[in-house]
Amino acid sequence: DAGVIQSPRHEVTEMGQEVTLRCKPISGHDYLFWYRQTMMRGLELLIYFNNNVPIDDSGMPEDRFSAKMPNASFSTLKIQPSEPRDSAVYFCASSDTNYGYTFGSGTRLTVV
Amino acid sequence: KNEVEQSPQNLTAQEGEFITINCSYSVGISALHWLQQHPGGGIVSLFMLSSGKKKHGRLIATINIQEKHSSLHITASHPRDSAVYICAVPHNTGNQFYFGTGTSLTVIP
Numbered sequence: 001d002a003g004v005i006q007s008p009r010h011e012v013t014e015m016g017q018e019v020t021l022r023c024k025p026i027s028g029h030d031y032l033f034w035y036r037q038t039m040m041r042g043l044e045l046l047i048y049f050n051n052n053v054p055i056d057d058s059g060m061p062e063d064r065f066s067a068k069m070p071n072a073s074f075s076t077l078k079i080q081p082s083e084p085r086d087s088a089v090y091f092c093a094s095s096d097t098n099y100g101y102t103f104g105s106g107t108r109l110t111v112v
Numbered sequence: 113k114n115e116v117e118q119s120p121q122n123l124t125a126q127e128g129e130f131i132t133i134n135c136s137y138s139v140g141i142s143a144l145h146w147l148q149q150h151p152g153g154g155i156v157s158l159f160m161l162s163s164g165k166k167k168h169g170r171l172i173a174t175i176n177i178q179e180k181h182s183s184l185h186i187t188a189s190h191p192r193d194s195a196v197y198i199c200a201v202p203h204n205t206g207n208q209f210y211f212g213t214g215t216s217l218t219v220i221p
Contacts, residue, residue, distance in 0.1 A: 042198075042211060042212075042213045042214060043198065043200075043211040043214075044211075045209060091154070091155060093155075102157060103147075103154055103155035103156070103157070104154065105154035106154050106155070
């Protein structure tokens with residue numbers, strides 16, 4: 001298994017542009033999580049899905065952030081419009097109901 | 113107050129030293145995770161434990177459910193152990209997590 005696959009690894013964009021981050025979870029995992037990591041706030045849960053359905057998006061900072069999971073093998077996190085304070089590393093993770101839990105390698109986002 | 117507290121925040125050790133990182137939590141849990149993040153790298157799940165002790169190579173994790181405390185030990189530390197170690201406990205819904213702020217470990221040759 002290739003693990004949780006995220007793309008791109010690095011993204012540099014200008015303020016105001018739309019950014020889309022992608023995640024492919026481990027096959028068979030029924031939970032998918034999006035996290036953001038910054039120096040100031042550490043690791044924060046943004047949103048998670050169970051069987052492709054968003055369960056809790058209370059960690060999503062504001063309406064500029066949206067996440068979708070159209071099928072069991074793909075999820076996106078979109079920021080529109082992006083702002084410099086969105087600069088962070090965004091991690092996707094998947095797990096099964098037995099708490100098997102695997103992180104992707106992350107996407108480092110820089111908004112200039 | 114954070115649900116998960118880690119100590120120390122930063123730790124520098126000489127190669128070969130025995131290292132202990134502590135994690136205390138305030139919520140009831142069924143399992144606790146220790147994660148490792150190398151500089152600029154992704155996050156790896158080291159251990160998931162619900163009682164007692166687990167060992168993997170030079171890494172040992174222990175948990176005391178009654179005291180709501182876990183420790184991660186590294187024996188014969190090596191510079192490649194330099195990383196941030198994060199303690200995470202699941203929310204009572206089971207699949208959200210509370211994270212500690214991490215312990216940044218530097219092992220000097």
